[in-house]
Amino acid sequence: MARKNDGSAKRVMNKGAWTAEEDRKLAEYIEIHGAKRWKTVASIAGLNRCGKSCRLRWLNYLRPNIKRGNISDDEEDLIIRLHKLLGNRWSLIAGRLPGRTDNEIKNYWNSHLSKKMSQKEKKPQTSTAQDTTTKSATATATATKPSHKASDDCADTNFDVNEFFDFSAEGSYGLEWVNKFLELDENTTAKQEKVSSIV
DNA sequence: AACGAAGTCAACCGCTAATTT
DNA sequence: GAAATTAGCGGTTGACTTCGT
Numbered sequence: 001m002a003r004k005n006d007g008s009a010k011r012v013m014n015k016g017a018w019t020a021e022e023d024r025k026l027a028e029y030i031e032i033h034g035a036k037r038w039k040t041v042a043s044i045a046g047l048n049r050c051g052k053s054c055r056l057r058w059l060n061y062l063r064p065n066i067k068r069g070n071i072s073d074d075e076e077d078l079i080i081r082l083h084k085l086l087g088n089r090w091s092l093i094a095g096r097l098p099g100r101t102d103n104e105i106k107n108y109w110n111s112h113l114s115k116k117m118s119q120k121e122k123k124p125q126t127s128t129a130q131d132t133t134t135k136s137a138t139a140t141a142t143a144t145k146p147s148h149k150a151s152d153d154c155a156d157t158n159f160d161v162n163e164f165f166d167f168s169a170e171g172s173y174g175l176e177w178v179n180k181f182l183e184l185d186e187n188t189t190a191k192q193e194k195v196s197s198i199v
Numbered sequence: 200a201a202c203g204a205a206g207t208c209a210a211c212c213g214c215t216a217a218t219t220t
Numbered sequence: 221g222a223a224a225t226t227a228g229c230g231g232t233t234g235a236c237t238t239c240g241t
Contacts, residue, residue, distance in 0.1 A: 017209070017235085039226075055227075056210065091229060106230075107208050 014048045018057055022047055026054055027062050035063075060101045067099035071108055079105060080113060 014022075029045035035058055038051030047054060060066075071079075075097055082093045090102035097105065
């Protein structure tokens with residue numbers, strides 16, 4: 001099925017960190033032609049990079065409205081809650097955090113939150129909603145196997161995440177959705193009971 | 200000040216899914 | 221319908237930075 005090579009001959013591609021000049025060329029090209037056909041982007045923009053690399057650079061760094069660093073407490077809380085529900089589906093989680101990329105969320109989870117989670121687990125406190133959240137998150141993080149299907153292996157329950165949250169609704173980045181979700185999460189137990197009765 | 204360990208994060212890799220020819 | 225191509229995902233790596241001794 002998929003080809004290993006992106007075909008652009010035997011020429012040696014640049015690897016590693018992007019230079020300011022490369023960034024500029026890529027941004028310029030995309031501004032004019034749009035962000036598609038990455039293989040073409042790489043060659044026409046005069047970048048000695050593979051298409052994949054260009055795409056990643058654009059999505060994670062050059063794209064407009066990217067927020068970098070300073071993940072707020074609210075965002076962190078949301079990541080934890082979403083991870084509890086979705087597992088390692090970073091792109092889905094990132095999709096609910098405007099301006100954040102899947103790579104950033106993944107890195108943040110691996111370097112900050114996973115540690116935090118395991119620490120909390122070691123010294124459990126009163127059984128608040130937050131606490132139950134973090135415990136499940138840890139379990140999920142270790143249990144979740146990679147899967148590209150959003151609906152086939154919901155992290156800690158067996159309900160259909162897409163159906164439940166209606167991810168098809170574009171533009172639902174705002175607080176409204178977040179509030180709705182957080183409200184729902186407060187009632188996790190009730191929700192799971194309901195879901196299991198459906199399944 | 201020097202050095203090794205640990206932490207962070209950008210980028211790469213391998214794979215699958217979706218789309219096009 | 222099959223093959224080729226493109227897009228996108230999550231896991232992993234490695235360079236760089238920060239921290240502790």
